[in-house]
Structures are given as C-alpha cells and as structure tokens.
Amino acid sequence: MLIAIDFDDTYTKDPELWNNFISNAKNRNHEVICVTMRYPEEGKEVSRTIGMRCKVIFTERQAKKKFLQTMNIRPDVWIDDNPLWIYQNG
DSSP, X not given: OEEXXXXXXXXXXXXXXXXXXXXXXXXXXXXXXXXXXXXXXXXXXXXXTGGGTSEEEEOTTSOHHHHHHTTTOOOSEEEOSOTHHHHSOO
C-alpha cells in the first residue's frame, strides 16, 4: 500500500505521531511518501523532518493527485488535513 501524508497542518500538528506511523507502516512493508504543495525552495523544514523518514514530493501549488499522476504515482491512501488540495491547485 502506498500512503501519502501531507506536511503542513497534518505532519506538523503531531510529528511524533506521524514518525511512529511511518515507522510502523514501513515495518509492515507499506510505502510512505510526503506530498506537499510547497515549492522545493520552501522545503528546508520538510527535508529535515519528515524528509528524513520518507520521500518528499513538492507539487509547487498544483493539485496533488494530478501532479502525482504525471509521475505515475498513485497513492492508495491520502492523509491530509484539507483533502481539497488533493484535487485543486493552491
């Protein structure tokens, strides 16, 4: 299973919870990615936190699902405080 976790107001609300979740998911052979609408140049905090635990994809304010489809990445589960951004540009 591929699990996509949002960064701002999802991961940042409780990093310890999500770090444990990522570890548990990986131990159960699931893949976890972070999908954020930030631009890469806004990613220093992302890279030094969740980026140490999983791959990070920066969509540059583009709708997350459409952006990932161009990369042939299709998450099975989305975890996002605002699911609107999965489908809508920011």
